[in-house]
Amino acid sequence: MDNPRPVAVVTGASSGIGAASARRLAAEGFHVVLGARRKDRLDALAAEIDGTALPLDVTDEASVAAFVEAVPGPVKVLLNNAGGAKGQEPIEVTDPADWQWMYEVNVIGTLRVTKALLPALKAADDAIVVLMSSTAGHGVYEGGAGYTGAKHAINAFAETLRLELNGLPIRVTEIAPGMVKTEEFSTVRFAGDQARADKVYEGVAEPLSAEDVADCVAWAVTRPKHVDIDLLVVRPVAQASNYKVHRTR
Ligand SMILES: NC(=O)c1ccc[n+]([C@@H]2O[C@H](COP(=O)([O-])OP(=O)(O)OC[C@H]3O[C@@H](n4cnc5c(N)ncnc54)[C@H](OP(=O)(O)O)[C@@H]3O)[C@@H](O)[C@H]2O)c1
Numbered sequence: 001m002d003n004p005r006p007v008a009v010v011t012g013a014s015s016g017i018g019a020a021s022a023r024r025l026a027a028e029g030f031h032v033v034l035g036a037r038r039k040d041r042l043d044a045l046a047a048e049i050d051g052t053a054l055p056l057d058v059t060d061e062a063s064v065a066a067f068v069e070a071v072p073g074p075v076k077v078l079l080n081n082a083g084g085a086k087g088q089e090p091i092e093v094t095d096p097a098d099w100q101w102m103y104e105v106n107v108i109g110t111l112r113v114t115k116a117l118l119p120a121l122k123a124a125d126d127a128i129v130v131l132m133s134s135t136a137g138h139g140v141y142e143g144g145a146g147y148t149g150a151k152h153a154i155n156a157f158a159e160t161l162r163l164e165l166n167g168l169p170i171r172v173t174e175i176a177p178g179m180v181k182t183e184e185f186s187t188v189r190f191a192g193d194q195a196r197a198d199k200v201y202e203g204v205a206e207p208l209s210a211e212d213v214a215d216c217v218a219w220a221v222t223r224p225k226h227v228d229i230d231l232l233v234v235r236p237v238a239q240a241s242n243y244k245v246h247r248t249r
Pocket residue numbers: 011012013014015016017018035036037038039056057058059081082083084085105132133134135176177178179180181182183184185188210
C-alpha cells in the first residue's frame with residue numbers, strides 16, 4: 001500500500017532528543033521510522049505516533065544493513081542522533097575503551113547509517129540529512145577530549161557531505177546543542193552514577209529540554225527545499241560556553 005506521508009528516519013529514537021524529535025516530526029506529517037537497540041521503547045513510541053519501530057545497533061554493520069533494508073521507500077529526512085558520551089577524565093587517566101565507544105557510536109555509526117541510506121535519500125525528490133553534534137563539536141573542555149573529538153568529527157562529516165552532495169537536492173544540517181537535560185545522557189556518561197549525573201544540571205534554572213532541540217530539528221527540516229541550514233548552535237541562556245554556566249547554587 002502506498003504511504004502518503006514522507007519518511008523520516010530517526011536513529012537513537014528510544015529516549016531523549018531522538019524520541020522528542022520523532023514525536024515532533026510525526027506531528028509535522030512524517031511517517032517516522034524509529035531505530036535504536038531498545039526495541040520495546042520504540043514499539044511504544046511507534047504505536048503513539050503511528051510510526052515504524054526497527055531494531056538498530058549503529059555499531060553493527062549487519063544490524064545497519066537489516067535496518068536500511070526494512071526502511072520503506074524514499075527517505076526525505078535522516079536524523080543521525082544516536083550517540084552520547086562516556087567518561088570525563090583527563091587524557092592522562094582516561095580509558096581508551098570509552099573513546100572507542102564514543103567514536104564507534106557517534107562517528108562510525110553516523111557513517112554507517114548515512115552511507116547505507118544515501119540511495120534512499122537520493123530517491124526522494126528532495127531530502128535532508130540532519131546530524132546531531134554538540135557545542136562539544138565546536139570547542140573543548142578539560143576531561144572532554146574523547147567526546148569533543150567525536151563531535152568535532154561530526155562537524156567535519158557534515159561539511160564534507162555537503163560538498164560531496166553539491167548538485168543534488170539533498171540538504172545537510174548540523175545541529176549543535178549545548179546543555180540538554182535528558183534523562184539518560186549524563187547517567188550513560190557516568191556509568192549509572194546518578195549523583196554525578198545530577199551535578200551536571202545542578203542549580204541551572206532552565207537547561208534545554210529534548211523538546212527544545214526537537215523544535216530546532218523540525219524548523220531546519222521544514223525550511224523551503226532550497227534553504228540549507230548549515231549549522232544551528234543552540235544553548236540555554238544560562239550557558240555562555242561549554243564551561244561558563246550560571247548556577248543559582
Ligand atoms: N543531552 C545533551 O546535553 C546533549 C547535548 C548535545 C548533543 N547531544 C547529542 O544528542 C544525541 C542524543 O542525546 P540525548 O541527550 O537524547 O541522550 P540519550 O537519551 O542517552 O539518547 C541516546 C540515544 O542513542 C541511542 N543509542 C546509543 N547507542 C546506540 C547504538 N549502538 N545503536 C543505536 N542507537 C544507540 C540510545 O538508544 P538505545 O540505548 O536504545 O540503543 C538512545 O536512544 C546524542 O548524539 C548526544 O551526543 C546531547
